[in-house]
Amino acid sequence: MYSCQRRMKVCIPLPHAAVRVSLLVLAVQLVLLVCGGQASDNIKRCKLFSESPKEVNVLRLLEPLTNQNFSVEEKNGKESYRYQFQVCGDAGKTPGAGLVQIDQNGKETETVIGLYTVTQAIGGSDWVMLIYRNGSKYDGHCSQEMRKAIVMISCNRNVAAGTLRVVLEDRDKERDCFYLFELDSSVVCPALPSQLSAGSIILIIGFVLLSVYLIGGFLYQRLIVGAKGVEQFPNYYFWTHVGNLAADGCNFVCRTRGPEEQPPTYSGVSTEPEEEPECDDHLLPM
Structure with a gap:
């Protein structure tokens, strides 16, 4: 095919149909590559506390949950708090904060519970424990150590991303205090075995x-x-x-002997030729 311009009178060859198809396929591959790279970058924002291939593989399971904001409110007497959580993303106004606590009684002050830049990922058969460390320091509890958030993500095939739930805040001890949360999701479920026999x-x-x-x-x-x-x-x-070929094969296999003569229908009829009676007249004296 050629496209001719009248003014310049120059024929410019247009790309062949196969070339156009190849260019379209290449464009689709580039789009998929860009999308896949962006998705991987979302997980890379989490900085593992101890880099290991096992924890990296566990963290990749949570990739579908990135760029989603999970929120839950909790009231304890006059106190009212809202917790916000993201997988490898900013849950609040503080950069690097993966889980924050917002006090709804006053000026909505934000307390960082854990940073996704200091992450630990522990995986089981049907669960993942995501731990964010180095949150804001306690004022008068737990020897003023940094807060720590533990999010237990359990398998639930019925929901892609469930509702965040507050389990407890363990701060009545000197060390290793933590906030515990639960979240159901199908992304941590193991692959179903094949049901085909x-x-x-x-x-x-x-x-x-x-x-x-x-x-x-x-x-x-x-x-x-x-x-x-x-x-x-x-x-x-x-x-x-x-x-016909099947019939010939059956005939060859099943009929091992040649054709036999049929037995006589009447007992008086014999199939053997009759012998002539011997004549003894020549033995008599003349």
């Missing part, structure tokens, strides 16, 4: 092979051989004679 798998494989044989044979007969009508069916002459 061996027979079902064999049937599926056989159906696939049969489909490939029919489609491939049809295309070969039509495009390469140039067959028309029913002759486009692969191995048409073989399948039209398969009944």
